[in-house]
Structures are given as C-alpha cells and as structure tokens.
Amino acid sequence: MTMLPAPRDDGRSLRETAYETIKARIIGLDLHPGQRLVERDIAAELGVSRVPLREALQQLESEGLVILVPRQGALVAPFTREDVEQIFEVRESVEVLAFRLAALRRTTADLEAMATAVQAARHALDAHDDAATAAANAGFHAAVVQACGNALLRSMLAPLDARVRWLFHLTKQRDTREQCEEHAAMLAAIEARDAETVGALAQRHVASGREPSLALAETWASSPIDPVEATRSRNRSRRPG
Incomplete structure (x- = not known):
C-alpha cells in the first residue's frame, strides 16, 4: 500500500x-x-x-x-463508466445554475479565487504538470460554487465535490489548455455579472467534457x-x- x-x-x-x-x-x-x-x-x-x-x-x-x-x-470505491455518466448528468444542470448565480452574487474575493485557479492552471500547463493542472481546474469549479451565494445549492454540491475532483485527475489527459481558456472566458462573464452568457458557456463547457471523459473511462474504469x-x-x- x-x-x-x-x-x-x-x-x-x-x-x-x-x-x-x-x-x-x-x-x-x-x-x-x-x-x-x-x-x-x-x-x-x-x-x-x-x-x-x-x-x-x-x-x-x-x-x-x-x-x-x-x-x-x-x-x-470503484469508479465506473456509469459513475461518470451520473456525474455529468448532475453537473449539466446543478453546476450550471451555480455559474449563473455566481455571476450575480460574486464578491471581489470570489473573483480573486477564480483568477488564482485559472493562473495556477496556466502555470501547471506550462510546466507539463498534469496533476497540478487537474487540481487547479477543479479548484476553479469549486470557487464558482463557493461564489454562488446559495447555501442550499452548496450543500447539494458538496458531496459531489470530491468525486468531481477525482474525475478531473482520472481524465487529466484531456485537452486541459482548452479547458483553461474556457474557464478564463467564464471568469470574464462572471466578472461582468453576465449570468446569461456564463450560463451558456458553462453548459457547453460541462457538456463538451462528457464524451472525452467517457472515452477515457474505458481505459481506467473499474471492473x-x-x-x-x-x-x-x-x-x-x-x-x-
């Protein structure tokens, strides 16, 4: 062990x-x-x-x-292809709501936390550190949830946080630079308090990760x-x- x-x-x-x-x-x-x-x-x-x-x-x-x-x-716990499917089903609805609320309720401290995560991901990408990139990208999503200003929504997403972070590490071979730039675009919309734009960006961002993640799951999913x-x-x- x-x-x-x-x-x-x-x-x-x-x-x-x-x-x-x-x-x-x-x-x-x-x-x-x-x-x-x-x-x-x-x-x-x-x-x-x-x-x-x-x-x-x-x-x-x-x-x-x-x-x-x-x-x-x-x-x-095993991590199966079905687990990946279920995580994306939840993220494509509940997490997108968190992005929209974050655009309306974010504080300066929230924006700083998101920007720090985006910058950390960029540095990790330049260093070819896949694990650090995965951690930073997961941290960006966690910062958005923190910024949503809805305690009930945060409590609903809290049990999912660890499995989302786990999934980010299990799928760290994905095009993480593209993910990072998408995070930067969503951050700009949140900073502008543009809930409609960030909601659309978040929906596409989460949905676009489903098929690549499921494909990668075939290589590591538990029997x-x-x-x-x-x-x-x-x-x-x-x-x-």
Whole structure:
C-alpha cells in the first residue's frame, strides 16, 4: 500500500487529519479505485488509533470515495463508466445554475479565487504538470460554487465535490489548455455579472467534457468488484483491471 505521511500537529483533530490525508491520496490517485485499505496498516502509517481512522473512513464513505464492509474492512470505491455518466448528468444542470448565480452574487474575493485557479492552471500547463493542472481546474469549479451565494445549492454540491475532483485527475489527459481558456472566458462573464452568457458557456463547457471523459473511462474504469471478496483478500496493492 502507498505510504501515507504522518499527520501534522497543527491543531486539527486526528480524525480530520486522517480524513484529509486519505482523501487527498484517493483524489490524487496514489490510492487507486478498487484498492484495499487495511485499517491496521493505515493507522500505523498515520500514527493514529483505529477510532479516528474509522471515523475518517466513514466520512469518506459518505462522499462516495470509500466502501466499508462490516467486520471485514474497506477499499477505495470503484469508479465506473456509469459513475461518470451520473456525474455529468448532475453537473449539466446543478453546476450550471451555480455559474449563473455566481455571476450575480460574486464578491471581489470570489473573483480573486477564480483568477488564482485559472493562473495556477496556466502555470501547471506550462510546466507539463498534469496533476497540478487537474487540481487547479477543479479548484476553479469549486470557487464558482463557493461564489454562488446559495447555501442550499452548496450543500447539494458538496458531496459531489470530491468525486468531481477525482474525475478531473482520472481524465487529466484531456485537452486541459482548452479547458483553461474556457474557464478564463467564464471568469470574464462572471466578472461582468453576465449570468446569461456564463450560463451558456458553462453548459457547453460541462457538456463538451462528457464524451472525452467517457472515452477515457474505458481505459481506467473499474471492473465489477465484490466488496466483500475484495476486503477478504490480503492483496494490498490491488489495482483496477
């Protein structure tokens, strides 16, 4: 299993630190879809007891990143072609609404956060750093959701955030420079408070990513996994087929 860094003593609870560390490793693909998570090993690597670790895994399960099998263990959730389809179905409606609301309600701080994400993506592209580009592009979408000014909408999209970030990393071979320029155009419309234009741009932007993402999913999508059988195995380096 990939070694995980020990939690820092920065005032955060051990549960929160374990949650954030494992989540970052899943989204960043250090831990792969379908890979078994051995509690004893992870607890030792993180320097935490089983209690905060299990609480962290339960939170990750609620976000669709982990599957827990009672009395047997845990594994990183599979990511299938059907998962990609469902994510785009939600994004093409709910996330587009967030863009429209962001154009009407954004603050100066919101614009700065979006601009920072676009600039970070450009720098990462110039450095040929696909992982950093994916993280920056996902960060732009997260900044838009934050700017929408609708707490209910943010709460609806919060469980989807981790899986969208995961998808950005799994599809980082896409034409990310084109994505970056589309983000810049949407940022300009948001800055101009042009909700109609940004809504149309966002609709095309999200929809245009569906087919390329589904095509890439054919190369990494997990085969059907029996969680009970997967957590029974002692294979600690399981990879999707």
